[in-house]
Amino acid sequence: MTAGTVLSTHGLRKDYGRDAALVQAVDDVCLQVAQGESVAIVGPSGCGKSTPLYLLGGLERPTAGTIELADRRIDGMPEAGLARLRRHVLGFVFQSFHLVDELTALENIELPALLAGASPRKARERARELLARVDLEDRAEHLPSALSGGQRQRVAIARALANSPLVVLADEPTGNLDSAGTTEVLRLFDQLRIGGQTLITVTHDSRVAATADRLISMRDGKFVDETRLTGGTSRSLTEMAGLEG
Amino acid sequence: MTEPATLPEREPLHGYQLRVVREVLLALLAGEASHGYQLRARLALALGPLAGALNEGQVYVTLSRLEKAGLVTSTRVGQTDRPDRKVYELTPAGRERVDVWLFDTSWPKPAPAEFHLKLVAAAAAGLADPVGIVDNQRRELLTGLAQAQRAALAEPDRSVAALLLEGVVLRLQADLRWLEACARYWNEAKAR
Numbered sequence: 001m002t003a004g005t006v007l008s009t010h011g012l013r014k015d016y017g018r019d020a021a022l023v024q025a026v027d028d029v030c031l032q033v034a035q036g037e038s039v040a041i042v043g044p045s046g047c048g049k050s051t052p053l054y055l056l057g058g059l060e061r062p063t064a065g066t067i068e069l070a071d072r073r074i075d076g077m078p079e080a081g082l083a084r085l086r087r088h089v090l091g092f093v094f095q096s097f098h099l100v101d102e103l104t105a106l107e108n109i110e111l112p113a114l115l116a117g118a119s120p121r122k123a124r125e126r127a128r129e130l131l132a133r134v135d136l137e138d139r140a141e142h143l144p145s146a147l148s149g150g151q152r153q154r155v156a157i158a159r160a161l162a163n164s165p166l167v168v169l170a171d172e173p174t175g176n177l178d179s180a181g182t183t184e185v186l187r188l189f190d191q192l193r194i195g196g197q198t199l200i201t202v203t204h205d206s207r208v209a210a211t212a213d214r215l216i217s218m219r220d221g222k223f224v225d226e227t228r229l230t231g232g233t234s235r236s237l238t239e240m241a242g243l244e245g
Numbered sequence: 246m247t248e249p250a251t252l253p254e255r256e257p258l259h260g261y262q263l264r265v266v267r268e269v270l271l272a273l274l275a276g277e278a279s280h281g282y283q284l285r286a287r288l289a290l291a292l293g294p295l296a297g298a299l300n301e302g303q304v305y306v307t308l309s310r311l312e313k314a315g316l317v318t319s320t321r322v323g324q325t326d327r328p329d330r331k332v333y334e335l336t337p338a339g340r341e342r343v344d345v346w347l348f349d350t351s352w353p354k355p356a357p358a359e360f361h362l363k364l365v366a367a368a369a370a371g372l373a374d375p376v377g378i379v380d381n382q383r384r385e386l387l388t389g390l391a392q393a394q395r396a397a398l399a400e401p402d403r404s405v406a407a408l409l410l411e412g413v414v415l416r417l418q419a420d421l422r423w424l425e426a427c428a429r430y431w432n433e434a435k436a437r
Contacts, residue, residue, distance in 0.1 A: 044425060044429065186394070186398060187398055190394075190395065190398050206387065206390060206417075206418050206421045206422075207390070207394060207414065207418060209387065210387060210390040210391040210394045211391075211394070212391075215387060217380070217383075219428075219432065224380070225380045225383075225384070227383070227384040227387050227388065229387060229388055229391040230391075235385075235389055236261075236298075237294070237295055237392060237393060237396060237410075237413070238261050238295050238298060240389055240393060240413045240416075240417070241295055241409055241410070241412070241413050242264065242353055243261065243263055243264060243292070243295060244261045244262065244263075244264060
């Protein structure tokens, strides 16, 4: 891995089924993600774009290829090691939030810290800090069922940050949200990018993708195109808005 | 003499010329008589981050043209510590022009035909891979989307300029969805 790279894959492959029913969900994928970089993987539904995220997060095992996370090979790591990684090094954001329904917003956020062995006082302190960061201090004691979709996802994002993960992995974070909820998540993702959180997001929503530094297009299991979004465009904003005469 | 190979760059110091500036100024004056500086301030509020590059003198030049055309009149108002300023007022002819503009339903046209024909021609003549052309265009639109969205997210709550930026974002999003359909079609066409 080159200096500053926190996550890299080489020749990554994931097959499902065999022979005539073989599906190559991930086909020879090479990826390098730098510390503090925000990367979006986009593509039409059914192109297999969530699978690389599951592989990177150690939720599934690759058929072939290597994955290095913070200078450690994780593709062949025993399950106990992967579980430790998922607790301490990675944060996850899912399309359907995956909050614990019986716990309040604050309790959901402190859970990962408690599971990672933090003292209840420290975990609570951290959870309060994160709740403020996602602007939901006044919802601390609410159960998920009493929150809007956008608010639930903001709680889920705060939870993903509980153990100050090296990398946050997000799978279709706005997939279940209306446009107001989507805007709330866009705002947070933009802040995460500015704050230098390493973030890999899989999305079919071009607005979510546009919050990233770099965008990778996936088609039929392959990475086919890459766009750096931090540079300018040949058209100015005033031209795009139709202001110039 | 030969023509220069590239177009000269727009002079950045002068800023951009606002399209429909005549109609906008007339409509703003329909509410109340105002001087040029007030009109500029209202435009700046409506355009937010996009107002920065607006041509400085365009409002004043346009007002004097509108006056010559009989659409506005001006009165000179004295100020104690500064030079006199001109207060502009709408004439009945100007008012008529505003009414026509407000309910004019013409709409800037999205132009998919040129791009569509480009892909068809590229494929038919074997000039280039249409999917590559689509990818190239998508990169351009995505960079624009990122730029517009960052500007929109940086606007404060309930900013009227954010609404304009939202319009830019949604339009680009629609174009990107169409490019997805183009990529799908031409990708399948390659496989056929």
